[in-house]
Amino acid sequence: MSDATPDAPAPDAPAPDADVPAITDPVAAAVVAKFPGSVAVESHGQSVVYVDRASLRAVTEFLRDQERFTQCSDVTAVDHAADLERVAVPGVAPERFEVVVNLLSHPRNRRIRLVAEVPEADPVVPSITPLFPGANFPEREAFDMFGVEFEGHPDLTRILLPDDWSGHPLRKDDHPARIPVTFKGDPAPR
Protein backbone atom coordinates (compact mmCIF):
# COMPACT_ATOMS: atom_id res chain seq x y z
CA MET A 1 0.00 0.00 0.00
CA SER A 2 1.58 3.23 -1.09
CA ASP A 3 0.90 6.63 0.36
CA ALA A 4 -2.16 7.08 -1.76
CA THR A 5 -3.45 10.50 -2.50
CA PRO A 6 -6.84 10.23 -4.11
CA ASP A 7 -5.82 13.05 -6.51
CA ALA A 8 -4.36 10.43 -8.79
CA PRO A 9 -6.99 7.78 -9.35
CA ALA A 10 -6.18 4.83 -11.54
CA PRO A 11 -7.27 5.69 -15.08
CA ASP A 12 -9.29 2.51 -15.37
CA ALA A 13 -11.20 2.95 -12.12
CA PRO A 14 -14.67 1.65 -12.96
CA ALA A 15 -16.71 3.15 -10.13
CA PRO A 16 -17.42 6.85 -10.51
CA ASP A 17 -17.51 7.34 -6.74
CA ALA A 18 -14.01 5.98 -6.34
CA ASP A 19 -12.14 8.84 -8.00
CA VAL A 20 -13.12 11.77 -5.86
CA PRO A 21 -10.55 14.50 -6.48
CA ALA A 22 -10.17 15.62 -2.85
CA ILE A 23 -11.28 14.20 0.46
CA THR A 24 -14.34 16.23 1.34
CA ASP A 25 -14.92 14.56 4.69
CA PRO A 26 -12.80 16.19 7.43
CA VAL A 27 -12.70 13.07 9.62
CA ALA A 28 -11.55 10.87 6.76
CA ALA A 29 -8.95 13.52 5.89
CA ALA A 30 -7.71 13.52 9.48
CA VAL A 31 -7.37 9.73 9.46
CA VAL A 32 -5.49 9.77 6.14
CA ALA A 33 -3.17 12.52 7.43
CA LYS A 34 -2.42 10.65 10.65
CA PHE A 35 -2.19 7.12 9.26
CA PRO A 36 -0.28 7.06 5.99
CA GLY A 37 -1.44 4.24 3.80
CA SER A 38 -5.10 4.89 4.50
CA VAL A 39 -7.35 5.68 1.58
CA ALA A 40 -10.56 7.67 1.93
CA VAL A 41 -13.41 7.17 -0.51
CA GLU A 42 -17.08 7.94 -0.61
CA SER A 43 -19.48 5.08 -1.21
CA HIS A 44 -23.10 6.09 -1.91
CA GLY A 45 -22.74 9.21 0.17
CA GLN A 46 -21.11 7.38 3.08
CA SER A 47 -17.59 8.08 4.26
CA VAL A 48 -15.35 5.01 4.02
CA VAL A 49 -11.67 4.75 4.95
CA TYR A 50 -9.58 1.79 3.85
CA VAL A 51 -6.95 1.29 6.54
CA ASP A 52 -3.98 -0.98 6.90
CA ARG A 53 -5.14 -3.92 9.00
CA ALA A 54 -2.27 -3.54 11.46
CA SER A 55 -3.45 -0.04 12.33
CA LEU A 56 -7.16 -0.87 12.62
CA ARG A 57 -7.15 -0.58 16.39
CA ALA A 58 -5.03 2.58 16.39
CA VAL A 59 -7.38 4.23 13.89
CA THR A 60 -10.41 3.23 15.94
CA GLU A 61 -8.78 4.58 19.08
CA PHE A 62 -7.94 7.83 17.29
CA LEU A 63 -11.54 8.17 16.11
CA ARG A 64 -12.91 7.38 19.57
CA ASP A 65 -10.60 9.68 21.52
CA GLN A 66 -9.90 12.51 19.11
CA GLU A 67 -12.88 12.58 16.79
CA ARG A 68 -15.64 11.75 19.30
CA PHE A 69 -16.95 8.55 17.74
CA THR A 70 -18.95 7.23 20.66
CA GLN A 71 -20.34 3.91 19.52
CA CYS A 72 -19.26 0.96 17.47
CA SER A 73 -22.36 0.20 15.42
CA ASP A 74 -21.19 -2.91 13.71
CA VAL A 75 -18.23 -5.17 13.01
CA THR A 76 -18.45 -7.71 10.25
CA ALA A 77 -16.42 -9.37 7.52
CA VAL A 78 -16.86 -10.00 3.80
CA ASP A 79 -15.47 -12.80 1.66
CA HIS A 80 -14.66 -11.58 -1.85
CA ALA A 81 -13.46 -14.95 -3.16
CA ALA A 82 -16.23 -15.39 -5.71
CA ASP A 83 -16.96 -11.83 -6.83
CA LEU A 84 -17.97 -11.31 -10.43
CA GLU A 85 -16.92 -7.70 -10.25
CA ARG A 86 -15.33 -5.76 -7.45
CA VAL A 87 -15.11 -2.01 -7.11
CA ALA A 88 -11.43 -1.19 -7.34
CA VAL A 89 -10.28 1.40 -4.85
CA PRO A 90 -7.14 3.14 -6.11
CA GLY A 91 -4.29 2.69 -3.66
CA VAL A 92 -5.76 -0.39 -1.99
CA ALA A 93 -4.49 -3.86 -2.79
CA PRO A 94 -7.59 -6.08 -2.71
CA GLU A 95 -7.44 -9.19 -0.58
CA ARG A 96 -9.89 -12.04 -0.12
CA PHE A 97 -11.38 -10.90 3.17
CA GLU A 98 -12.44 -7.50 4.37
CA VAL A 99 -13.16 -6.60 7.98
CA VAL A 100 -15.67 -3.78 8.14
CA VAL A 101 -16.17 -1.56 11.20
CA ASN A 102 -19.04 0.92 11.31
CA LEU A 103 -18.60 3.69 13.85
CA LEU A 104 -21.19 6.21 14.93
CA SER A 105 -20.61 9.58 16.52
CA HIS A 106 -23.58 10.79 18.53
CA PRO A 107 -22.29 14.32 19.23
CA ARG A 108 -21.46 14.88 15.55
CA ASN A 109 -24.42 12.82 14.31
CA ARG A 110 -22.45 11.07 11.60
CA ARG A 111 -21.01 7.71 10.72
CA ILE A 112 -17.75 6.46 9.31
CA ARG A 113 -16.80 3.05 8.00
CA LEU A 114 -13.36 1.49 8.32
CA VAL A 115 -12.42 -1.32 5.96
CA ALA A 116 -9.31 -3.46 6.43
CA GLU A 117 -8.13 -5.84 3.74
CA VAL A 118 -7.23 -9.24 5.22
CA PRO A 119 -5.29 -11.83 3.22
CA GLU A 120 -6.45 -15.43 3.12
CA ALA A 121 -3.07 -16.78 4.22
CA ASP A 122 -2.95 -14.83 7.46
CA PRO A 123 -6.47 -13.80 8.49
CA VAL A 124 -5.63 -11.82 11.62
CA VAL A 125 -6.68 -8.32 12.58
CA PRO A 126 -6.37 -6.49 15.90
CA SER A 127 -9.50 -6.65 18.00
CA ILE A 128 -11.30 -3.45 18.93
CA THR A 129 -13.15 -5.06 21.84
CA PRO A 130 -10.73 -3.44 24.36
CA LEU A 131 -11.89 -0.07 22.98
CA PHE A 132 -15.58 -0.83 22.50
CA PRO A 133 -16.79 -3.76 24.66
CA GLY A 134 -19.80 -3.98 22.37
CA ALA A 135 -17.57 -5.33 19.60
CA ASN A 136 -17.27 -8.57 21.57
CA PHE A 137 -20.20 -10.46 20.04
CA PRO A 138 -19.81 -9.24 16.44
CA GLU A 139 -16.10 -10.07 16.40
CA ARG A 140 -16.88 -13.54 17.70
CA GLU A 141 -19.50 -13.83 14.98
CA ALA A 142 -17.02 -12.79 12.29
CA PHE A 143 -14.52 -15.30 13.67
CA ASP A 144 -17.18 -18.00 13.72
CA MET A 145 -18.46 -17.31 10.22
CA PHE A 146 -15.26 -16.35 8.38
CA GLY A 147 -12.38 -17.66 10.48
CA VAL A 148 -10.89 -14.18 10.78
CA GLU A 149 -9.01 -13.97 14.05
CA PHE A 150 -9.17 -10.89 16.23
CA GLU A 151 -5.94 -10.47 18.11
CA GLY A 152 -6.44 -9.28 21.69
CA HIS A 153 -10.07 -10.39 21.93
CA PRO A 154 -10.80 -11.59 25.49
CA ASP A 155 -12.93 -14.58 24.54
CA LEU A 156 -12.55 -15.52 20.88
CA THR A 157 -14.76 -18.60 20.64
CA ARG A 158 -17.55 -19.67 18.33
CA ILE A 159 -20.76 -17.87 19.11
CA LEU A 160 -23.55 -19.02 16.80
CA LEU A 161 -22.28 -22.47 15.87
CA PRO A 162 -21.40 -25.35 18.20
CA ASP A 163 -17.84 -25.42 19.52
CA ASP A 164 -17.01 -28.61 17.61
CA TRP A 165 -18.14 -27.28 14.23
CA SER A 166 -15.55 -27.47 11.51
CA GLY A 167 -15.31 -24.83 8.82
CA HIS A 168 -16.53 -21.27 8.58
CA PRO A 169 -19.88 -21.25 6.79
CA LEU A 170 -19.94 -17.73 5.36
CA ARG A 171 -16.74 -18.37 3.42
CA LYS A 172 -17.62 -18.76 -0.22
CA ASP A 173 -15.91 -22.15 -0.45
CA ASP A 174 -17.73 -23.60 2.54
CA HIS A 175 -21.00 -25.37 1.81
CA PRO A 176 -22.40 -26.47 5.15
CA ALA A 177 -25.63 -27.83 3.73
CA ARG A 178 -23.90 -30.18 1.32
CA ILE A 179 -23.79 -33.56 3.04
CA PRO A 180 -22.82 -36.66 1.05
CA VAL A 181 -25.94 -38.83 0.88
CA THR A 182 -25.97 -42.55 0.15
CA PHE A 183 -29.24 -43.96 -1.10
CA LYS A 184 -30.44 -47.48 -0.40
CA GLY A 185 -29.45 -49.75 -3.25
CA ASP A 186 -27.11 -47.13 -4.64
CA PRO A 187 -24.55 -48.73 -6.94
CA ALA A 188 -21.01 -48.49 -5.72
CA PRO A 189 -19.00 -45.60 -7.18
CA ARG A 190 -17.63 -46.54 -10.57
Next chain:
Amino acid sequence: MSTTERDLRDAARLEHQTDEGAQEMQPRRREVVMTGGIWPDDDETMIINMGPQHPSTHGVLRIMMELDGETVVRAKPVIGYLHTGMEKTGEQLTYVQGGTNVTRMDYLACLSNELVFALAVENLLDVEIPERAVWMRMMLVELQRMASHLLYQAANGMDIGALSMMIYGWREREQVLRLLEMITGLRMNHNFIRVGGLAADLPDGWQAATLEVCDAVEAGVAEYETLLCDNPIWQERTQGVGVITTEQALAFGATGPILRSTGFPWDLRKAQPYLAYDAVDFEVIYTDNGDAYDRFLIRLFEILESVKIVRQCVARMPEGDYRVQDRKVTPPPRARIDESMEALIHHFKLFTEGFKVPAGETYVAVESPRGEVGCYLVSDGSPKPVRLHVRGASFYNLQSMEVMVPGSMVADAVAVISSIDPVMGEVDR
Protein backbone atom coordinates in the same frame (compact mmCIF):
# COMPACT_ATOMS: atom_id res chain seq x y z
CA MET B 1 -23.03 -30.56 69.89
CA SER B 2 -19.55 -30.22 68.51
CA THR B 3 -18.86 -29.36 64.93
CA THR B 4 -17.74 -32.86 64.05
CA GLU B 5 -20.85 -34.40 65.49
CA ARG B 6 -23.04 -32.03 63.54
CA ASP B 7 -21.17 -32.77 60.36
CA LEU B 8 -21.58 -36.47 60.88
CA ARG B 9 -25.27 -36.06 61.49
CA ASP B 10 -25.65 -33.91 58.39
CA ALA B 11 -23.70 -36.41 56.36
CA ALA B 12 -26.00 -39.17 57.54
CA ARG B 13 -29.04 -37.14 56.63
CA LEU B 14 -27.72 -36.35 53.20
CA GLU B 15 -27.10 -39.96 52.36
CA HIS B 16 -29.97 -41.60 50.58
CA GLN B 17 -30.22 -45.06 49.24
CA THR B 18 -31.57 -45.41 45.71
CA ASP B 19 -31.52 -48.14 43.08
CA GLU B 20 -28.23 -46.71 41.86
CA GLY B 21 -26.55 -46.92 45.25
CA ALA B 22 -25.82 -44.34 47.85
CA GLN B 23 -26.22 -40.75 46.70
CA GLU B 24 -23.79 -38.72 48.70
CA MET B 25 -23.28 -35.06 49.04
CA GLN B 26 -20.26 -33.58 50.71
CA PRO B 27 -21.29 -31.95 53.97
CA ARG B 28 -20.33 -28.32 53.97
CA ARG B 29 -17.85 -27.51 56.71
CA ARG B 30 -18.22 -24.09 58.09
CA GLU B 31 -18.53 -22.48 61.47
CA VAL B 32 -21.66 -20.48 61.83
CA VAL B 33 -21.27 -17.45 64.05
CA MET B 34 -24.73 -16.46 65.16
CA THR B 35 -23.82 -13.14 66.68
CA GLY B 36 -22.37 -10.18 64.91
CA GLY B 37 -24.50 -10.67 61.86
CA ILE B 38 -21.57 -11.54 59.64
CA TRP B 39 -21.40 -14.93 58.08
CA PRO B 40 -17.95 -16.35 57.57
CA ASP B 41 -16.48 -15.98 54.14
CA ASP B 42 -17.73 -18.62 51.85
CA ASP B 43 -15.90 -18.38 48.56
CA GLU B 44 -18.04 -21.02 46.96
CA THR B 45 -20.16 -19.72 44.14
CA MET B 46 -22.40 -21.79 41.97
CA ILE B 47 -22.75 -21.68 38.21
CA ILE B 48 -26.20 -22.40 36.91
CA ASN B 49 -27.66 -22.39 33.45
CA MET B 50 -30.83 -20.52 32.84
CA GLY B 51 -32.38 -21.69 29.64
CA PRO B 52 -32.28 -22.36 26.76
CA GLN B 53 -35.68 -23.85 27.59
CA HIS B 54 -36.82 -21.38 30.21
CA PRO B 55 -40.24 -19.77 29.86
CA SER B 56 -38.98 -16.27 30.53
CA THR B 57 -35.97 -16.17 28.27
CA HIS B 58 -37.90 -15.06 25.18
CA GLY B 59 -37.10 -17.90 22.89
CA VAL B 60 -33.99 -19.99 23.16
CA LEU B 61 -31.62 -17.81 25.14
CA ARG B 62 -29.27 -19.49 27.57
CA ILE B 63 -27.61 -17.53 30.34
CA MET B 64 -24.76 -18.85 32.42
CA MET B 65 -25.04 -17.23 35.81
CA GLU B 66 -22.60 -17.39 38.65
CA LEU B 67 -24.54 -17.20 41.87
CA ASP B 68 -23.43 -16.31 45.35
CA GLY B 69 -26.43 -17.42 47.33
CA GLU B 70 -29.26 -15.84 45.42
CA THR B 71 -27.25 -12.92 44.09
CA VAL B 72 -25.94 -13.01 40.56
CA VAL B 73 -22.22 -12.34 40.37
CA ARG B 74 -21.75 -12.75 36.64
CA ALA B 75 -24.07 -13.36 33.74
CA LYS B 76 -23.01 -14.46 30.30
CA PRO B 77 -25.50 -14.92 27.50
CA VAL B 78 -24.89 -18.02 25.38
CA ILE B 79 -26.59 -17.78 22.02
CA GLY B 80 -26.83 -19.63 18.74
CA TYR B 81 -29.67 -22.02 19.52
CA LEU B 82 -31.83 -20.45 16.83
CA HIS B 83 -29.08 -20.00 14.26
CA THR B 84 -30.40 -20.95 10.85
CA GLY B 85 -27.76 -19.39 8.62
CA MET B 86 -29.96 -16.61 7.29
CA GLU B 87 -27.02 -14.51 6.12
CA LYS B 88 -25.78 -17.47 4.08
CA THR B 89 -29.28 -18.01 2.73
CA GLY B 90 -29.39 -14.33 1.83
CA GLU B 91 -26.41 -14.81 -0.47
CA GLN B 92 -28.30 -17.51 -2.37
CA LEU B 93 -31.52 -15.54 -2.87
CA THR B 94 -31.98 -12.79 -5.43
CA TYR B 95 -32.79 -9.26 -4.34
CA VAL B 96 -36.41 -9.94 -5.28
CA GLN B 97 -36.54 -12.93 -2.95
CA GLY B 98 -34.42 -11.33 -0.22
CA GLY B 99 -37.37 -9.75 1.55
CA THR B 100 -38.80 -13.15 2.53
CA ASN B 101 -35.50 -13.96 4.20
CA VAL B 102 -34.86 -10.77 6.17
CA THR B 103 -38.45 -10.50 7.36
CA ARG B 104 -37.94 -13.67 9.39
CA MET B 105 -34.98 -12.32 11.35
CA ASP B 106 -36.70 -10.03 13.82
CA TYR B 107 -40.06 -11.76 13.64
CA LEU B 108 -41.76 -9.22 15.90
CA ALA B 109 -40.72 -6.25 13.78
CA CYS B 110 -40.69 -7.90 10.36
CA LEU B 111 -41.44 -4.71 8.48
CA SER B 112 -38.45 -2.88 9.98
CA ASN B 113 -36.17 -5.57 8.60
CA GLU B 114 -37.85 -5.48 5.21
CA LEU B 115 -37.53 -1.71 5.25
CA VAL B 116 -33.82 -1.67 6.02
CA PHE B 117 -33.13 -4.27 3.33
CA ALA B 118 -35.20 -2.40 0.74
CA LEU B 119 -33.51 0.91 1.64
CA ALA B 120 -30.06 -0.66 1.30
CA VAL B 121 -30.84 -2.14 -2.13
CA GLU B 122 -32.41 1.12 -3.27
CA ASN B 123 -29.32 2.95 -2.06
CA LEU B 124 -27.13 0.75 -4.28
CA LEU B 125 -29.57 1.07 -7.20
CA ASP B 126 -30.04 4.83 -6.73
CA VAL B 127 -33.79 4.47 -6.99
CA GLU B 128 -36.07 7.21 -5.73
CA ILE B 129 -39.40 5.83 -4.57
CA PRO B 130 -42.74 7.66 -4.91
CA GLU B 131 -44.14 9.78 -2.10
CA ARG B 132 -47.09 7.49 -1.41
CA ALA B 133 -44.79 4.49 -0.98
CA VAL B 134 -42.70 6.46 1.53
CA TRP B 135 -45.72 7.34 3.63
CA MET B 136 -47.20 3.86 3.37
CA ARG B 137 -43.91 2.38 4.55
CA MET B 138 -43.80 4.81 7.44
CA MET B 139 -47.34 3.97 8.49
CA LEU B 140 -46.73 0.23 8.30
CA VAL B 141 -43.49 0.42 10.27
CA GLU B 142 -45.18 2.48 12.98
CA LEU B 143 -48.06 0.00 13.17
CA GLN B 144 -45.43 -2.67 13.53
CA ARG B 145 -43.77 -0.72 16.33
CA MET B 146 -47.10 -0.55 18.13
CA ALA B 147 -47.56 -4.31 17.77
CA SER B 148 -44.02 -5.03 18.96
CA HIS B 149 -44.25 -2.76 22.00
CA LEU B 150 -47.69 -4.17 22.87
CA LEU B 151 -46.21 -7.64 22.79
CA TYR B 152 -43.41 -6.39 25.03
CA GLN B 153 -46.00 -5.09 27.50
CA ALA B 154 -47.64 -8.50 27.51
CA ALA B 155 -44.45 -10.53 27.84
CA ASN B 156 -42.93 -8.18 30.40
CA GLY B 157 -46.06 -8.38 32.51
CA MET B 158 -45.97 -12.15 32.36
CA ASP B 159 -42.27 -12.32 33.27
CA ILE B 160 -42.72 -10.13 36.31
CA GLY B 161 -45.93 -11.80 37.44
CA ALA B 162 -48.67 -9.47 36.26
CA LEU B 163 -50.44 -12.23 34.40
CA SER B 164 -53.55 -10.30 33.46
CA MET B 165 -51.27 -7.81 31.72
CA MET B 166 -50.28 -10.60 29.37
CA ILE B 167 -53.86 -11.06 28.20
CA TYR B 168 -54.41 -7.31 27.79
CA GLY B 169 -51.24 -6.85 25.76
CA TRP B 170 -52.06 -9.69 23.41
CA ARG B 171 -55.60 -8.33 23.01
CA GLU B 172 -54.50 -4.97 21.62
CA ARG B 173 -51.65 -6.47 19.62
CA GLU B 174 -54.09 -8.79 17.91
CA GLN B 175 -56.08 -5.80 16.68
CA VAL B 176 -52.94 -4.30 15.13
CA LEU B 177 -52.04 -7.62 13.55
CA ARG B 178 -55.54 -7.92 12.11
CA LEU B 179 -55.10 -4.53 10.50
CA LEU B 180 -51.70 -5.55 9.14
CA GLU B 181 -53.33 -8.71 7.78
CA MET B 182 -55.97 -6.61 6.07
CA ILE B 183 -53.28 -4.43 4.45
CA THR B 184 -50.54 -6.95 3.70
CA GLY B 185 -52.37 -10.28 3.68
CA LEU B 186 -50.35 -11.77 6.51
CA ARG B 187 -50.20 -11.31 10.26
CA MET B 188 -46.43 -11.70 10.44
CA ASN B 189 -43.52 -12.10 8.01
CA HIS B 190 -45.33 -9.92 5.51
CA ASN B 191 -42.72 -9.45 2.76
CA PHE B 192 -44.78 -6.39 1.88
CA ILE B 193 -42.06 -3.75 1.64
CA ARG B 194 -40.34 -4.59 -1.63
CA VAL B 195 -37.40 -3.03 -3.39
CA GLY B 196 -38.85 -0.06 -5.26
CA GLY B 197 -41.99 0.35 -3.18
CA LEU B 198 -44.56 -2.02 -1.76
CA ALA B 199 -46.27 -5.19 -2.88
CA ALA B 200 -49.75 -3.68 -3.18
CA ASP B 201 -51.73 -0.53 -2.61
CA LEU B 202 -53.76 0.07 0.53
CA PRO B 203 -57.10 -1.78 0.51
CA ASP B 204 -60.51 -0.07 0.47
CA GLY B 205 -61.61 1.23 3.84
CA TRP B 206 -58.11 1.29 5.32
CA GLN B 207 -58.57 4.75 6.86
CA ALA B 208 -61.53 3.74 9.02
CA ALA B 209 -59.90 0.46 10.04
CA THR B 210 -56.60 2.15 10.94
CA LEU B 211 -58.26 4.88 13.00
CA GLU B 212 -60.32 2.26 14.81
CA VAL B 213 -57.15 0.38 15.75
CA CYS B 214 -55.52 3.66 16.87
CA ASP B 215 -58.45 4.33 19.20
CA ALA B 216 -58.35 0.80 20.60
CA VAL B 217 -54.61 0.95 21.20
CA GLU B 218 -54.86 4.34 22.90
CA ALA B 219 -57.59 3.00 25.18
CA GLY B 220 -55.45 -0.04 25.90
CA VAL B 221 -52.38 2.03 26.77
CA ALA B 222 -54.46 4.16 29.13
CA GLU B 223 -55.58 0.95 30.79
CA TYR B 224 -52.02 -0.35 31.20
CA GLU B 225 -50.99 2.98 32.63
CA THR B 226 -53.70 2.76 35.29
CA LEU B 227 -52.86 -0.85 35.94
CA LEU B 228 -49.08 -0.65 36.24
CA CYS B 229 -47.49 2.80 36.37
CA ASP B 230 -48.46 3.60 39.96
CA ASN B 231 -48.78 0.01 41.09
CA PRO B 232 -46.50 -0.35 44.16
CA ILE B 233 -45.80 -4.04 43.49
CA TRP B 234 -44.84 -3.29 39.91
CA GLN B 235 -42.59 -0.44 41.02
CA GLU B 236 -40.93 -2.64 43.66
CA ARG B 237 -40.20 -5.27 41.07
CA THR B 238 -38.79 -2.97 38.38
CA GLN B 239 -37.47 0.29 39.85
CA GLY B 240 -33.74 0.25 40.45
CA VAL B 241 -33.45 -3.13 38.75
CA GLY B 242 -30.99 -3.63 35.91
CA VAL B 243 -29.51 -0.15 36.05
CA ILE B 244 -27.24 0.90 33.20
CA THR B 245 -25.50 4.22 32.58
CA THR B 246 -25.22 6.09 29.30
CA GLU B 247 -21.48 5.35 29.07
CA GLN B 248 -22.06 1.64 29.55
CA ALA B 249 -24.93 1.58 27.06
CA LEU B 250 -22.82 3.35 24.44
CA ALA B 251 -19.80 1.15 25.09
CA PHE B 252 -21.82 -2.05 24.74
CA GLY B 253 -23.47 -0.88 21.55
CA ALA B 254 -26.92 -0.76 23.12
CA THR B 255 -29.49 1.26 21.20
CA GLY B 256 -33.21 1.88 21.29
CA PRO B 257 -35.15 2.01 24.56
CA ILE B 258 -32.10 0.81 26.56
CA LEU B 259 -30.04 3.81 25.47
CA ARG B 260 -32.98 6.19 25.81
CA SER B 261 -33.71 4.98 29.35
CA THR B 262 -30.32 6.36 30.45
CA GLY B 263 -31.24 9.93 29.63
CA PHE B 264 -29.79 9.93 26.13
CA PRO B 265 -32.49 10.97 23.65
CA TRP B 266 -31.09 9.19 20.61
CA ASP B 267 -33.58 8.03 18.02
CA LEU B 268 -32.56 7.54 14.39
CA ARG B 269 -35.99 8.69 13.29
CA LYS B 270 -35.16 12.13 14.67
CA ALA B 271 -31.36 12.18 14.46
CA GLN B 272 -30.91 10.84 10.94
CA PRO B 273 -34.41 11.00 9.45
CA TYR B 274 -35.26 8.48 6.76
CA LEU B 275 -38.60 8.00 4.96
CA ALA B 276 -40.65 11.09 5.87
CA TYR B 277 -39.99 11.22 9.61
CA ASP B 278 -38.83 14.82 9.32
CA ALA B 279 -42.30 15.76 8.04
CA VAL B 280 -44.31 14.27 10.90
CA ASP B 281 -44.66 15.49 14.45
CA PHE B 282 -43.62 13.14 17.25
CA GLU B 283 -41.51 13.15 20.39
CA VAL B 284 -38.53 11.04 21.38
CA ILE B 285 -39.36 9.49 24.75
CA TYR B 286 -36.49 9.24 27.19
CA THR B 287 -35.98 8.94 30.94
CA ASP B 288 -33.05 9.27 33.32
CA ASN B 289 -32.84 6.26 35.61
CA GLY B 290 -31.78 3.49 33.22
CA ASP B 291 -33.70 0.78 35.05
CA ALA B 292 -36.29 -1.80 34.00
CA TYR B 293 -39.17 0.46 35.03
CA ASP B 294 -37.92 3.24 32.76
CA ARG B 295 -37.59 0.91 29.82
CA PHE B 296 -41.16 -0.21 30.46
CA LEU B 297 -42.32 3.42 30.54
CA ILE B 298 -40.46 4.32 27.35
CA ARG B 299 -41.99 1.46 25.41
CA LEU B 300 -45.43 2.28 26.82
CA PHE B 301 -45.34 5.89 25.73
CA GLU B 302 -43.65 5.14 22.41
CA ILE B 303 -46.85 3.30 21.50
CA LEU B 304 -48.69 6.62 21.83
CA GLU B 305 -46.08 8.40 19.70
CA SER B 306 -46.52 5.74 17.03
CA VAL B 307 -50.28 6.23 17.17
CA LYS B 308 -49.64 9.93 16.64
CA ILE B 309 -47.52 9.22 13.55
CA VAL B 310 -50.07 6.74 12.16
CA ARG B 311 -52.87 9.30 12.56
CA GLN B 312 -50.79 11.84 10.64
CA CYS B 313 -50.14 9.25 7.94
CA VAL B 314 -53.87 8.59 7.62
CA ALA B 315 -54.60 12.31 7.36
CA ARG B 316 -51.80 13.17 4.97
CA MET B 317 -51.40 10.03 2.85
CA PRO B 318 -50.39 11.33 -0.59
CA GLU B 319 -52.04 10.10 -3.76
CA GLY B 320 -50.00 8.47 -6.44
CA ASP B 321 -48.19 5.26 -7.13
CA TYR B 322 -47.15 2.82 -4.42
CA ARG B 323 -44.05 1.65 -6.31
CA VAL B 324 -41.62 2.97 -8.90
CA GLN B 325 -42.62 2.37 -12.47
CA ASP B 326 -39.19 1.10 -13.40
CA ARG B 327 -39.61 -2.23 -15.18
CA LYS B 328 -36.15 -3.29 -14.07
CA VAL B 329 -37.23 -3.40 -10.44
CA THR B 330 -41.02 -3.56 -10.40
CA PRO B 331 -43.13 -6.27 -12.02
CA PRO B 332 -45.73 -5.01 -14.52
CA PRO B 333 -49.39 -4.94 -13.47
CA ARG B 334 -51.21 -8.24 -13.91
CA ALA B 335 -53.50 -6.89 -16.65
CA ARG B 336 -50.57 -5.78 -18.81
CA ILE B 337 -49.18 -9.32 -18.91
CA ASP B 338 -52.18 -10.54 -20.89
CA GLU B 339 -51.79 -7.97 -23.63
CA SER B 340 -48.09 -7.10 -23.85
CA MET B 341 -45.28 -9.44 -24.79
CA GLU B 342 -42.70 -7.13 -23.21
CA ALA B 343 -44.61 -7.08 -19.95
CA LEU B 344 -44.62 -10.87 -19.90
CA ILE B 345 -40.88 -10.99 -20.56
CA HIS B 346 -40.18 -8.40 -17.87
CA HIS B 347 -42.31 -10.33 -15.41
CA PHE B 348 -40.62 -13.61 -16.27
CA LYS B 349 -37.09 -12.21 -16.14
CA LEU B 350 -37.74 -10.41 -12.88
CA PHE B 351 -38.96 -13.47 -11.05
CA THR B 352 -36.53 -16.00 -12.50
CA GLU B 353 -33.32 -14.01 -12.78
CA GLY B 354 -34.01 -11.02 -10.60
CA PHE B 355 -32.53 -7.61 -11.30
CA LYS B 356 -28.89 -6.71 -11.28
CA VAL B 357 -27.55 -4.30 -8.70
CA PRO B 358 -24.41 -2.28 -9.50
CA ALA B 359 -21.28 -3.36 -7.65
CA GLY B 360 -20.69 -1.52 -4.40
CA GLU B 361 -21.29 -1.58 -0.69
CA THR B 362 -23.52 0.34 1.67
CA TYR B 363 -24.66 0.44 5.28
CA VAL B 364 -28.17 1.65 6.02
CA ALA B 365 -29.69 1.86 9.48
CA VAL B 366 -33.22 2.43 10.73
CA GLU B 367 -34.78 2.58 14.17
CA SER B 368 -36.67 -0.64 14.84
CA PRO B 369 -38.69 -1.11 18.06
CA ARG B 370 -35.56 -2.60 19.61
CA GLY B 371 -33.00 -0.07 18.40
CA GLU B 372 -30.73 0.40 15.44
CA VAL B 373 -31.21 -2.24 12.77
CA GLY B 374 -28.59 -1.92 10.07
CA CYS B 375 -28.05 -3.65 6.77
CA TYR B 376 -24.56 -3.92 5.33
CA LEU B 377 -24.96 -4.96 1.72
CA VAL B 378 -22.18 -5.79 -0.74
CA SER B 379 -23.02 -6.33 -4.39
CA ASP B 380 -20.84 -7.58 -7.22
CA GLY B 381 -23.16 -6.58 -10.05
CA SER B 382 -25.04 -9.88 -10.08
CA PRO B 383 -28.68 -10.43 -9.06
CA LYS B 384 -27.62 -11.89 -5.70
CA PRO B 385 -25.75 -10.09 -2.93
CA VAL B 386 -22.16 -11.04 -2.09
CA ARG B 387 -22.82 -10.26 1.54
CA LEU B 388 -26.04 -9.49 3.32
CA HIS B 389 -25.28 -8.62 6.91
CA VAL B 390 -27.98 -7.46 9.28
CA ARG B 391 -26.96 -5.68 12.44
CA GLY B 392 -29.59 -6.97 14.81
CA ALA B 393 -30.41 -4.55 17.59
CA SER B 394 -31.02 -7.36 20.09
CA PHE B 395 -27.65 -8.94 19.26
CA TYR B 396 -25.92 -5.86 20.68
CA ASN B 397 -28.47 -5.07 23.37
CA LEU B 398 -28.04 -8.54 24.81
CA GLN B 399 -24.40 -7.81 25.63
CA SER B 400 -25.41 -5.03 27.99
CA MET B 401 -26.86 -7.76 30.20
CA GLU B 402 -23.31 -8.28 31.45
CA VAL B 403 -23.51 -4.98 33.33
CA MET B 404 -27.22 -4.95 34.11
CA VAL B 405 -27.65 -8.35 35.76
CA PRO B 406 -24.70 -8.67 38.22
CA GLY B 407 -25.59 -7.65 41.73
CA SER B 408 -29.26 -8.42 41.34
CA MET B 409 -31.26 -11.41 42.54
CA VAL B 410 -32.11 -14.30 40.24
CA ALA B 411 -35.74 -13.21 40.11
CA ASP B 412 -34.62 -9.72 39.08
CA ALA B 413 -32.49 -11.19 36.31
CA VAL B 414 -35.74 -12.30 34.71
CA ALA B 415 -37.04 -8.74 34.89
CA VAL B 416 -33.82 -7.46 33.32
CA ILE B 417 -33.89 -9.94 30.43
CA SER B 418 -37.48 -9.01 29.82
CA SER B 419 -36.63 -5.30 29.83
CA ILE B 420 -33.98 -5.85 27.14
CA ASP B 421 -36.78 -7.28 24.98
CA PRO B 422 -34.52 -9.55 22.93
CA VAL B 423 -35.83 -11.37 19.88
CA MET B 424 -33.71 -14.44 19.37
CA GLY B 425 -34.48 -14.70 15.68
CA GLU B 426 -32.60 -11.45 15.23
CA VAL B 427 -29.82 -12.40 17.65
CA ASP B 428 -29.01 -15.73 16.04
CA ARG B 429 -30.16 -15.08 12.47
